Amino acid sequence: MAPVIGVTATLKHDTETRGTRPLGTYVRADLDYVAGVAQAGGVPVVLPPFAEAAEDMVRGIDGLLLSGGSDLDPSYYGENAIPELDVTLPERDKFEMTLLEHALRRGIPVFGICRGLQVLNVAFGGTLYQDLPSQLNPALIAHRQQSPKWQWTHEVEVDEGSAVREIMSVPSTRVNSYHHQAIKDLAEPFEVVGRSVDGIVEAIEYRDLAERWIVAVQWHAEAMREGDVGPEHRNLFKAHVAAAERYALKRIAA
Secondary structure, X not given: OOOEEEEEOEEEEEEEEEOOEEEEXXXXXXXXXXXXXXHOOOEEEEEOOOHHHHHHHHXXXXXXXXXXXXXXXXXXXXXXXXXXXXXXXXXXXXXXXXXXXXXXXXXXXXXXXXXXXXXXXXXXXXXXXXXXXXXOOOOOOOOEOOOOOOOOOEEEEEOOOOHHHHHHOOOEEEEXXXXXXXXXXXXXXXXXXXXXXXXOEEEEEEOOOOOOOEXXXXXXXXXXXXXXXXXXXXXXXXXXHHHHHHHHXXXXXX
């Protein structure tokens, strides 16, 4: 059977009303994540941000995709919020940290995208720039593009000899960019394997993928799966699904 990939969702608070009733709060996951998993041969399952059920959710998946979204509360890496920090969602932060803890305990392969990369780095002890323009350099290339999500805006150099280089089969890749935060201090278990021309960390991987399959990218690979650069971004999903399949086979054998 195809491996089951859990895709983390966010919350959308709808303040509009229909008649006299507020529409309420909804669980939301971008369809591109789901499509990326399915296209790669996995079975996507959307995981709602409910920390109390995180351990049980993990029991039913073979791979975990940490999706993009809101800023992570800086208290998770020992800092106070600066004025430039965007909206944070406490429910999602708690859920993903709890979910990741249980996933790592079971050895489940993890793929992080945008916020997902940042969550992984912080969970292992790293830190983030809360806002690149104000904390690092206002003259950085545009990491928060206004153009459609399928349109690339800058390139990322991928290190020779890295797993990400082998997976994507290219020395550099064109990416979209929808973030104002990024890795500041890298967590010990990871290696930086991709950077943009201005030095921002764009891809990381666990130092020993045979021990733990963890790969993460700062760009939104789920939205870059079509067109000329599509194959290299689809390959990231394929590699994750393949790792999840190996995990599932080992779990069944045990």
